[in-house]
Amino acid sequence: MSPYLKTDPYIVPNGIRDDGLQIDKIQKETTACRIIYLSNFIINKGILDVIAACKILKDQGLDFEVALVGKAQDISENEIMDRIHDLGLTAHIKVVGPKYNEEKFKLLKKSDFFVFPTKYERESFPLVILEAMQSALPVISTREGGIPSMIDNDVQGYLINKDDVPALADKMSYLIRNPEIIERMGKHAREKYESSYTLEKFEICLTQAIGSTLQHIVKNKNIA
Secondary structure, eight states: OOTTSOSSOOOOOOOBOOTTOOOOOOOOSSSSEEEEEESOBOGGGTHHHHHHHHHHHHHTTOOEEEEEESOBSSSOHHHHHHHHHHTTOTTTEEEEEOOOHHHHHHHHHTOSEEEEOOOOTTOOOOHHHHHHHHTTOOEEEESOTTHHHHOOBTTTEEEEOTTOHHHHHHHHHHHHHOHHHHHHHHHHHHHHHHHHOBHHHHHHHHHHHHHHHHHHHHHHHHHO
8 A cells, every 4th residue: 555545534524505595484385394305306315205104194194295396317207296196195295396596495495394215325425415404404314325424313303214114204293293393403404504514614624634635645755
């Protein structure tokens, strides 16, 4: 191994720009708990798991609305709407399609919490989770890729195992029934975003990593 290489990698968490985003919630049109899924419509991103979990919530008689926001990829909007219709969920789930920039954040600000039960095998550090945290939303996601480093279970949201629809429904149901938990977790999510995942924090961590690497190279070069 080269003496210039460091054996332990530096970890520089990604960050996103705030742009002065106002996190005040937008008044909802109904009293229903508003849930948002935001990602491309890819089966392995968990969109069908969200729909299946909603059937359980409906059977429990809960008052909720789900916005499915994203661009169709390996499953079409028509296929998704057919699944929603077959499960009797048309009054609870709306297929919004792709939204960007201000429109996307407006939907986030209208929401109460965020669901992303991904099982994508190459999942790394989903920026959609940072956007939800930036918008002060609790997050329900899976223990895939770097997600466990982003969400502390039972603090900013919940982590579940992939393909576990009953667990997803259980956590969604709990939040719907406990709005005070939504508020608490949303506050913690925003706080962690501000402390760890802003673009400014990313730049500081990257600068420190590059500086430490250069110092290591110079030190070992002098020794050599």
